[in-house]
Amino acid sequence: MLSPGAQSLRRGLLTYGPLLTALVVEIIAFELIGRRQGNPGFASFNIMMLVLNQSAIYGVMAVGMTFIIITGGIDLSVGSLVALCGVLSALAVKWGGDPVALWIVVGWGIALIAGTASGAIAGLFITRLAIPPFIVTLALMSSLRGLGNLMTDGKPVSPLPDAYAWLGRYQLGGTIPVTVLIFVVVLVVGIVLLHYTRFGRNVLAIGGNEEVARLSGIPIARVKLWVYMFGGFLTGIAGIMLASKLGSGSPKVGVADELAVIAAVVIGGTSLSGGRGSILGTFVGLIVVSVLNSGLTWIGVETFGQQVTLGLVILAAVLLDRLKELA
Amino acid sequence: MRKRLLLAASAVLVSVVFTACGSGSPAPGDAAKPVIGAALLTQTHIFYQDMVAAMQQEAEAQGFQLRLQYAEFDSRRQHDQIETFIAQGVDALIVAPNDSSGMVPVIAEARAAGIPVFTADIAAHDADAVSHIASDNVQGGRILAEYLAKELGGKGKIAIVDHPIVASVQDRTRGFVEVIDQYPDLTIVQRVPSEGQRDKALRVTQDLLQAHPDLDAIFGINDDSALGALAAVEAAGLQDKIIIVGFDGTPEARDAIRQGKALKADTVQFPDKIGATTIQVIAKQLKGEEVPPIVPVEVALITQESLAAEQQ
Numbered sequence: 001m002l003s004p005g006a007q008s009l010r011r012g013l014l015t016y017g018p019l020l021t022a023l024v025v026e027i028i029a030f031e032l033i034g035r036r037q038g039n040p041g042f043a044s045f046n047i048m049m050l051v052l053n054q055s056a057i058y059g060v061m062a063v064g065m066t067f068i069i070i071t072g073g074i075d076l077s078v079g080s081l082v083a084l085c086g087v088l089s090a091l092a093v094k095w096g097g098d099p100v101a102l103w104i105v106v107g108w109g110i111a112l113i114a115g116t117a118s119g120a121i122a123g124l125f126i127t128r129l130a131i132p133p134f135i136v137t138l139a140l141m142s143s144l145r146g147l148g149n150l151m152t153d154g155k156p157v158s159p160l161p162d163a164y165a166w167l168g169r170y171q172l173g174g175t176i177p178v179t180v181l182i183f184v185v186v187l188v189v190g191i192v193l194l195h196y197t198r199f200g201r202n203v204l205a206i207g208g209n210e211e212v213a214r215l216s217g218i219p220i221a222r223v224k225l226w227v228y229m230f231g232g233f234l235t236g237i238a239g240i241m242l243a244s245k246l247g248s249g250s251p252k253v254g255v256a257d258e259l260a261v262i263a264a265v266v267i268g269g270t271s272l273s274g275g276r277g278s279i280l281g282t283f284v285g286l287i288v289v290s291v292l293n294s295g296l297t298w299i300g301v302e303t304f305g306q307q308v309t310l311g312l313v314i315l316a317a318v319l320l321d322r323l324k325e326l327a
Numbered sequence: 328m329r330k331r332l333l334l335a336a337s338a339v340l341v342s343v344v345f346t347a348c349g350s351g352s353p354a355p356g357d358a359a360k361p362v363i364g365a366a367l368l369t370q371t372h373i374f375y376q377d378m379v380a381a382m383q384q385e386a387e388a389q390g391f392q393l394r395l396q397y398a399e400f401d402s403r404r405q406h407d408q409i410e411t412f413i414a415q416g417v418d419a420l421i422v423a424p425n426d427s428s429g430m431v432p433v434i435a436e437a438r439a440a441g442i443p444v445f446t447a448d449i450a451a452h453d454a455d456a457v458s459h460i461a462s463d464n465v466q467g468g469r470i471l472a473e474y475l476a477k478e479l480g481g482k483g484k485i486a487i488v489d490h491p492i493v494a495s496v497q498d499r500t501r502g503f504v505e506v507i508d509q510y511p512d513l514t515i516v517q518r519v520p521s522e523g524q525r526d527k528a529l530r531v532t533q534d535l536l537q538a539h540p541d542l543d544a545i546f547g548i549n550d551d552s553a554l555g556a557l558a559a560v561e562a563a564g565l566q567d568k569i570i571i572v573g574f575d576g577t578p579e580a581r582d583a584i585r586q587g588k589a590l591k592a593d594t595v596q597f598p599d600k601i602g603a604t605t606i607q608v609i610a611k612q613l614k615g616e617e618v619p620p621i622v623p624v625e626v627a628l629i630t631q632e633s634l635a636a637e638q639q
Binding site: 039041046047050054057153154155156158159165168169242245246247248250252253254255256293294297298300302303304305308309312313315316319320322323 | 329332333335336339340342343346370394395396397398399400401402403404406407408410411414415426427428429430431432436452453491492520
């Protein structure tokens with residue numbers, strides 16, 4: 001008998017078959033179309049690193065979202081929170097001045113605290129006042145967006161010293177972006193936490209059947225609170241990464257990020273009704289979408305076409321998931 | 328059930344392929360042609376549609392391959408699009424930044440990769456662009472303010488339906504405010520954000536009219552803002568008390584001005600000239616000629632009279 005953690009990991013592995021096939025097909029297709037257009041080189045290390053780099057910010061948020069969705073919850077506030085956290089990290093640098101390095105680190109701290117605090121607020125409303133996650137985080141989505149705009153008068157916080165962009169743009173040895181490293185660390189932490197700890201088992205149990213989990217003595221409120229705080233903390237990291245990448249803290253970024261992140265989680269095989277899911281699935285789901293977006297840009301499909309395609313891919317992924325359930 | 332699911336899944340996958348292939352992927356190009364990557368703000372404004380049409384025409388004439396991508400108001404998407412263009416090794420980049428500061432690092436990255444960057448319509452703050460091609464927005468703001476000063480007899484309360492994140496809009500309002508400030512009895516009572524979108528402009532103008540029932544004039548920083556404001560003013564029955572001025576001269580705005588609605592005047596830009604000029608400047612630069620850092624494109628004021636004269 002496998003432990004619940006190992007079981008969910010195995011179930012996650014079953015998800016990767018079709019997704020990995022889709023990924024390989026995508027990459028080959030874009031390479032071939034690119035060549036026909038006199039534009040080879042999509043299937044290359046550099047482009048895959050670019051894709052990974054472009055996925056890193058969504059990816060960090062998606063790890064937190066996977067936990068939340070597995071508990072049967074949802075977090076619609078991540079797009080607004082990612083902007084707010086970026087704004088805070090930039091404001092600290094702007095107001096602090098010298099020494100820049102110190103204020104950059106202070107800014108990171110403030111962003112992480114704000115992210116975690118927002119997650120705590122969501123978690124408390126959901127667990128102590130029994131308000132549905134959809135409603136709580138919908139309210140936060142609006143308020144946090146407004147807060148970011150209020151603090152900046154709707155304008156991006158800039159100019160910032162060049163050092164501010166280090167985290168978002170520096171590449172170790174000229175090939176490995178720092179953001180990708182952060183993403184990998186977050187992935188590993190997520191996998192260990194979800195599949196190999198008591199906390200992860202509790203998360204899966206709550207999503208599977210909350211009543212049974214309660215009867216078996218799992219502290220449901222506390223676990224859920226931690227899950228939302230973890231999600232908020234990760235969104236704080238994503239906010240720092242995004243603002244650093246753009247070299248300015250803009251209150252307007254991240255609109256509809258919650259949808260992109262939820263899409264990656266769902267394509268990765270995590271059930272929206274909770275209890276089932278894996279971090280690796282989310283990762284592969286995210287990469288499938290990122291390769292699609294980069295590839296469509298590569299072969300010259302414009303944004304509208306990309307939006308339509310993304311919707312169709314979500315639909316296809318869910319249909320395949322249903323098929324698997326019937327099999 | 329299983330059959331139905333399979334059928335649905337295959338139908339969806341087939342539509343993926345059709346969308347991907349059908350939505351504007353360029354024909355297998357002449358590989359020898361220089362490639363220009365254009366990362367533009369949006370595909371939904373008629374202004375950009377006109378600009379792009381002229382770009383395509385001029386690119387064809389100059390023997391360039393033009394690749395188009397649109398940010399649709401998402402800074403990160405635009406950032407990623409530019410990075411993909413850099414990875415493709417395009418010969419030149421045109422950027423109409425979604426936000427004037429957020430594209431600075433990636434433009435620097437392009438320059439470091441040896442790709443000349445040109446900004447069209449919207450500038451990037453302190454960015455290392457070879458050349459910026461845009462309407463003379465400061466002048467456009469000035470001529471609207473002068474028109475209002477004349478119409479209001481140098482006295483009145485004015486509001487701006489604003490979109491302060493964009494540098495070209497900052498130029499418009501700067502020129503506008505500069506002239507208004509020369510008239511001691513003209514005051515700007517409030518600046519409300521529309522993000523340049525009509526539905527938002529409608530909402531913020533409704534609030535504005537509540538807050539300032541004695542308003543005399545509204546400056547919409549683009550025609551969508553002005554037309555949104557117009558809808559709000561008409562809904563409040565204030566069309567005979569408030570003068571609206573806009574910017575861009577889209578066909579809809581021209582119609583409104585022609586019909587004598589509350590929208591009385593517009594600064595017109597010539598997006599087609601911006602598009603064509605941008606490609607011409609790139610052609611020059613690629614030939615190794617010097618190009619100026621700023622290339623202003625002319626603007627003009629239209630009113631009911633000027634439109635009537637145009638028709639004759």
